[in-house]
Amino acid sequence: MPHRSAAQPQGAAAAGELGKCYEQAIKERALSVLANIDAELCAQVSAGLDLPAPAVKARLTDPAPSPALSQLGQTWPLDGRIIGIVADETADLEGVRVIRQAVLDAKIVPLLIAPVDGQLDPDGTPITVQRSFATARSVEFDAIVLGGTAGPGSDATGARDGKAGDSAATTQQVVADPRAVLLVNEAFRHGKAIGAWSGGDRAITAAGVPADAPGVLIGSTGDAVLDGVTELLGAHRVWKRFTPQTRTRPSMPVTRPQGHRPGLTHQSSRRDNHRADNPKSDVAASGAAPFYGGSP
Known part of the structure; x- marks a missing residue:
């Protein structure tokens, strides 16, 4: 419907x-x-x-809802789920190494997301970057954890990447890379678990996500945050974040008044257009919520 x-x-x-x-x-x-x-x-x-x-x-x-067709109240194995780990050179890299190995041990796939491709800490114990801010999209991940502030990358300009916006803001003017902010914004609206430590909550705040919202976990260490995120992963989505929507069919048929031709205007849709979203929008105030049974 x-x-x-x-x-x-x-x-x-x-x-x-x-x-x-x-x-x-x-x-x-x-x-x-x-x-x-x-x-x-x-x-x-x-x-x-x-x-x-x-x-x-x-x-x-309206038929009675079928529990067999609902994801509510059920849990599934975590094998093969994908967790995006956002970090940069200023992040808690030792914590990133720890949770990355813990994710692998749980048979979950960790993908490191950084401002640019290459490696983090190349002179120490290198960590390979699997996705850059330019190539990462929220649809690929089942959960997002941030191990640092996710500061603006060197290519965070609209001329290089449309997701970075058209602002000429400097690193001092921007708390987090607009692409990392967009990543968090979309993950929140899609009901995915989000965790942060070591300053990662700054990107969450920049995305307009309430720190006390269901499924948003902010801790002092990466392993503590990961424990909460993996617990939420079993339910597929953080359903408490949304209010079920219902509609009542009109008792009288709706007809078009004589001589009236309403215009058909396009409204932006939620599902993974993943392009037109404003990373500075206030998610908490938007009230956008997907229906149970259909999610990206």
């Missing part, structure tokens, strides 16, 4: 597909089906096709 706020972009997409159909009867039949499912969405599609919205012919009932 589509979310009410998603009716316009979904209506535009459905109208675009039906608009390619030459058979009028097929368009009308599709609208009659939509009317029984979602009157608001049907009205949006009808407007895009310049056809009247049909009346509801069969009132559908």
